[in-house]
Amino acid sequence: MAYVPRDGRRMRRRAGGHRSPVRVTVDGVxxxxxxxxxxxxxxxxxAPLGDGWLVAQDDATHAAWRRPGSVTRVRVLPPVEGHDTFAAAAGTKHLKPDLEVACPAExxxxxxxxxxxxxxxxxxxRGVLVRLEDGRPVSVAADLGALYERVGAVLGVPADQRNLEGGSRLGDTVRWYQxxxxxxxxxxxxxxxxxxxxVDAVLGRTGPRAVPVTRPCRHELGEVDGVGLAxxxxxxxxxxxxxxxAAAEDTPNAVDDGPVVATALALVDGPDVLAVARIPEVGGRVHKxxxxxxxxxxxxxxxxxxxVDDDDPDTPSAELALRAVLD
Structure with a gap:
């Protein structure tokens, strides 16, 4: 089963099963x-924090607290070998903490x-918890290496391909995405x-090895121009x-960046992929x-x-207002 979006790129999905349509619009950038x-x-x-939103930066030791009329830094980790920002051009990319998931918690x-x-x-x-005390954000962090090893083992993913980039909260559970x-x-x-x-593992109330890891499932999202959506x-x-x-990024591994040919939203119900819809380009650009x-x-x-992560430390990250219509 295949369809051709307006820009001519060809997105392929496996045939079979009912697919509910999804339409995606970019309302603002x-x-x-x-x-x-x-x-x-x-x-x-x-993720929401107070009267605004906390934005994680994967190549820095601080996050951005985006509030009405203001964007301020929030330290979430100590400097790494004296560095607070990291870049390939500076030879420091290998030091970055690579915080990728931001999830509401208590x-x-x-x-x-x-x-x-x-x-x-x-x-x-590492895991970090950011909360407000007297209206000011405070952070606590912990090494969760033993938990990451268990997640990789449950998913059957080798350490050199492990790349846990997404997370959603469903009630009292986090679904953590490779x-x-x-x-x-x-x-x-x-x-x-x-x-x-x-939360207890980050706060040191329990050991990372004691955190249960259950219900593994795969998500087949298809491909664009021969590059798999992930x-x-x-x-x-x-x-x-x-x-x-999801992004179709042409890269050989979990560390190096590559060209992104398209991005999409996928509607899923557990392991079932109900629909995949491309996120429109803005100004002729694919926003990752x-x-x-x-x-x-x-x-x-x-x-x-x-x-959006543009993989360019000199380019301000974009914030998109997206609207998805689920028919």
């Missing part, structure tokens, strides 16, 4: 900059944001982890289904959506905030 004018870099996750009943590293190297296995790479024979997949256990993030809908963001957050649902319309 904004460049994310801190109050001092410097760009928000490599935005990779977004700490002792108070709202918080859970940030998780990708696990693609031994330096990228970003696949079809060129390397690694499918997109996910597991379920109890949110409370994840999960970059996810949000849960009120009816229990999820919307996944790496973070999704749910704003509201109005009947069949789902309103989302998405953040």
């Amino acid at each position: 904004a460049a994310l900059r801190f109050d001092d004018g410097t760009p928000v870099r490599a935005a990779s996750g977004i 700490v002792d009943g108070a709202p918080a944001v859970l940030l998780l590293g990708s696990g693609s190297t031994a330096r990228r296995v 970003r696949g790479n079809l060129a390397a024979g690694v499918p997109s997949a996910s597991v379920e982890v109890p949110l409370a256990d994840l 999960v970059t993030d996810a949000v849960a809908l009120p009816d229990g289904r999820e919307l996944l963001s 959506v790496e973070g999704l957050a749910l704003r509201e649902v109005r009947g069949a319309e789902v309103h989302l905030l998405a953040v």
